[in-house]
Amino acid sequence: MGNTVTCCVSPDASPKLSRARGGGAAPGPDRWADAYQAAAAAGGGGGCSGSAEAESGDSDPGGGGPHLQHISDREFPDDLALESNPSDHPRASTIFLSKSQTDVREKRKSNHINHVSPGQLTKKYSSCSTIFIDDSTVSQPNLRSTIKCVTLAIFYHIKNRDSDRSLDIFDEKSHPLTREEVPDDYYKHDPDHKHIYRFVRTLFSAAQLTAECAIVTLVYLERLLTYAEIDICPSNWKRIVLGAILLASKVWDDQAVWNVDYCQILKDITVEDMNEMERHFLELLQFNINVPASVYAKYYFDLRSLADDNNLSFLLEPLSKERAQKLEAISRLCEDKYKDLSKAAMRRSFSADNLVGIRRSNAILS
Numbered sequence: 001m002g003n004t005v006t007c008c009v010s011p012d013a014s015p016k017l018s019r020a021r022g023g024g025a026a027p028g029p030d031r032w033a034d035a036y037q038a039a040a041a042a043g044g045g046g047g048c049s050g051s052a053e054a055e056s057g058d059s060d061p062g063g064g065g066p067h068l069q070h071i072s073d074r075e076f077p078d079d080l081a082l083e084s085n086p087s088d089h090p091r092a093s094t095i096f097l098s099k100s101q102t103d104v105r106e107k108r109k110s111n112h113i114n115h116v117s118p119g120q121l122t123k124k125y126s127s128c129s130t131i132f133i134d135d136s137t138v139s140q141p142n143l144r145s146t147i148k149c150v151t152l153a154i155f156y157h158i159k160n161r162d163s164d165r166s167l168d169i170f171d172e173k174s175h176p177l178t179r180e181e182v183p184d185d186y187y188k189h190d191p192d193h194k195h196i197y198r199f200v201r202t203l204f205s206a207a208q209l210t211a212e213c214a215i216v217t218l219v220y221l222e223r224l225l226t227y228a229e230i231d232i233c234p235s236n237w238k239r240i241v242l243g244a245i246l247l248a249s250k251v252w253d254d255q256a257v258w259n260v261d262y263c264q265i266l267k268d269i270t271v272e273d274m275n276e277m278e279r280h281f282l283e284l285l286q287f288n289i290n291v292p293a294s295v296y297a298k299y300y301f302d303l304r305s306l307a308d309d310n311n312l313s314f315l316l317e318p319l320s321k322e323r324a325q326k327l328e329a330i331s332r333l334c335e336d337k338y339k340d341l342s343k344a345a346m347r348r349s350f351s352a353d354n355l356v357g358i359r360r361s362n363a364i365l366s
Contacts, residue, residue, distance in 0.1 A: 087223035090294035094302045095222050096153035099160040104309045131319040138300045141211035147204060148312055149303040150214045151197040154221070154232065154241060158190055161231040169280045170236035170243070177238055179268045187235040199238060200245070206265045207257040209249055215299050216248040217241070219291050220281075228284040242266075243281040246274070251289050 086092040136142035164187070168174050173182050204214065221244045225232060232240050242262070250256040259274040282289075307313065 085223075085226055086298075087219050087226065087291075087295065088288075090292065090298050094299060095225070096156055096218070097302045097306055100153070100156040100306055100309065102160060103156070133317065133319055133323075135317065136211075138297050141215065141300060143204070143211040143214075145307070145312070146211040146214045146303065147201055148197060149307050150218050151200050152193055152306060152310060152312065153218055153303065154196050154200075154237065155191070155193045157221075157225075157232045158196075158234065158237055161233055163231055164233045164235070165230045166233060166236045167228065167230060167280070167284075169277055170230075170239040172235055172238055175239060175273055175277070177242070177266055177269055187233065190234055191237065196237070196241075200241060203242070203245055203262075203265060207245075207249060207261060209245070209257070210253065212296075213245070213248045213252045215296060215303070216252050216291055217244045218303075219295060219299055220244040220247055220285065220289075223288070224281065224284055227286060227288075239277060243277050246278055247281060247285075247289065251291075 084092055086094045134142065134145075136145055173186060176182055200214070203209070221232070221240060224230070224240065224244065230236075246257075246259065246262060250258075259271055259278065262274060263269055263271055
């Protein structure tokens with residue numbers, strides 16, 4: 001990554017390779033956050049309040065040296081208001097969902113004017129005898145469906161972009177990912193959803209990344225577009241997506257994929273290029289790699305809304321006996337926990353006004 005912290009040194013240092021030989025686990029999210037913060041303090045990039053304090057010579061009361069503010073406690077610049085930034089604030093609307101609404105409204109209007117029938121219903125509905133549920137939850141999303149939704153969000157970002165603002169570090173002509181010659185009109189043709197999906201799916205499959213990492217990738221992508229004031233377009237989408245995946249895999253996964261591992265997936269890219277792109281990505285994010293749980297949940301549910309608007313239904317399976325027993329066991333654990341909390345909060349004495357309703361009768365299921 002540059003300066004005192006380097007994210008990859010040699011193929012022998014790769015945690016993926018050492019894990020294959022029986023080595024130890026790679027650094028976790030906290031370790032990566034500390035590493036990025038240390039790089040910022042060492043002069044790896046401006047915009048981090050910790051480095052500014054170190055340069056000014058402020059020290060803690062105990063005299064232990066410069067006080068470095070934690071990355072989650074940093075102050076945001078005035079021009080990046082939390083309320084308007086979806087990647088930082090849970091109440092701000094996601095950019096990809098707003099960009100997709102134009103196409104959704106036009107599609108519905110066209111179907112209404114042309115009296116187009118919705119066709120055969122493919123969505124499954126529960127009945128008295130069969131209950132359909134999907135295996136995707138906010139804590140354990142379905143990998144295939146999540147990647148489809150994330151790549152669809154990227155597709156709408158490219159299709160409905162405001163302009164073609166970009167930076168040289170992300171330009172595929174200046175920094176090609178393959179040895180094949182980039183066409184002169186590479187910036188004119190928008191990629192379709194299938195093309196984006198195949199690119200992202202290949203990276204996630206080869207690096208064995210999780211569905212949660214895909215959601216964090218989208219958060220970092222929108223944060224980059226907001227902070228750097230650029231657009232994702234045909235000339236830079238591959239490198240921006242690659243940089244977001246690279247960063248999300250290191251922050252989210254306990255056993256992270258190092259830069260050298262991506263060089264083994266993309267055979268023609270060099271480690272030096274990956275390091276430089278990662279350093280620029282972090283500097284443009286102002287080393288803000290924190291993703292609150294509320295922001296993560298918002299992106300997950302907005303991705304599900306995007307799937308419903310575009311007929312990308314999550315895989316539904318009939319509720320089996322074994323699955324029902326697992327759900328029942330989880331429900332009992334939650335119920336017992338709630339009872340313990342209610343007993344702890346119950347007062348020792350009650351007034352006569354509160355005697356009604358104290359007795360609890362067990363429900364009888366026939």
